[in-house]
Amino acid sequence: MRKIILVVTILLFGINANAQVNEKELLNKNAEAAKKADDTTNVGWKRGGNIVFLFNQSAFNNDWLGGGTANMAGSLGLNYDFNYKAGKIVWDNKIIGSYGLTKLKGQDMVKSDDRLEFTSLFGRKAGQGNWYYSWYLNFKTQMDSGFDPKTGVKISHFFSPAYFQSGPGMLWKKSDNLKLNIAPATSKLIFVHDHFTQLGSAFGVEQGKSSRYEFGAALNGYYKLNLMENISMENILNLYSNYLDKPQNVDIDYQMNLVMKVNKYISTNVAFQALYDDNARGAFQIREVFGLGVNYGF
Incomplete structure (x- = not known):
């Protein structure tokens, strides 16, 4: 038993x-x-973006005793992504463009925002984790002429300056909303029309020349998150160190785009950008745009 x-x-x-x-x-x-x-x-192309028109205004009648100058400002912006994925391959592309004007009472209309930027990042899987062998490309310029606010002299226009970066590296990509690319052998070209360098250097380009070549390391990060329902924040960070000239002076370009949606078409938008490039100006350049936005997503 x-x-x-x-x-x-x-x-x-x-x-x-x-x-x-x-x-x-x-x-x-x-x-x-x-x-x-x-x-x-998720294989294949994934496209998405939006066009936003921002508007803000301040107005005072003749009996207003608190002081102030009536003003009106508007800007049009494009933020578009088209990413590709297939097997071990990822290819992320982003276009950012914006143009804005401001009008103060009694003064001429002036440009308040102007940029055009394209970024492309190609990667091939390296092992089983989130790492990829990568190739990075970035191009940025402006669309309209810029003038010195003190003298009124033209100091820039389309493709002057224009910046081009490209080089191999390693990409860590958790998702389309979180990625970091490290490119330790990046070439950088700065283009400017030679009439801006007739009397001296401009944007790092030497007097009498129209271009400058740099070789260094680039670090590019992207992080987009939802702070709460209907509020999203996009962070873009670009760092560059030139091995050939003052590598300790790191070029910094940080952009933050905050979108607070009211509904499908209306939102409040905040754009912030901080630039540091000692070849252009030995101090931080700050740009901030805030306004009510009319959005069109596609």
Whole structure:
């Protein structure tokens, strides 16, 4: 009798252990299948962006004793992403463009915002983690002429200056909303029309020349998060150190775009940008835009 009970116990234990193993294998297979399905779903091009028109105004009648100058400002902006994924390949592209004007009562209309930037990041999977071998490309310039606010002299226009960066590196990408690229061998070209360098250097380009070559290290980070429902924050950080000239003077370009949605078409937008480039100006350049936005997503 004891032998029979022992045999039955062993059989039951074996069946239970085998069932647990089979259940574990089934769970693993289901997880792998879900992961493959997710990868298959995300294969190909993923496009999205928005166009936003920002407007703000201050007005005072003739009897207003508190002081102030009536003003009106508006800007048009584009933020568009088109990313590709297939197997071990990722290719992320972003276009940012904006142009704004401000009118103060009794004064001429002046430019308040002007930029055009394209970034492309190509990566191929390196191992099983979130790392990719990458190639980075960035181009930025402006669309209209710029004038010195003190003298009124033209100091820039389209493609003057224009900045181009490109080089190999390593990309860490958790998702489309969180990634970091490290490019330790990046070439940088600065272009400017030679009439801006007739009397001296401009934007780091030497007198009488129209371009400047730099070689250094670039670090580029991107992080987009939802602070709360209908409030999102986009952070873009670009750092560059020129090995050939004062590598300790790191060029900094930080951009923050905060969107507070009212509904599908209306939002309050805040754009902030901090620039440091000792070749252009030995101090931080700050740009801040705040206004009520009319959005069109596509």
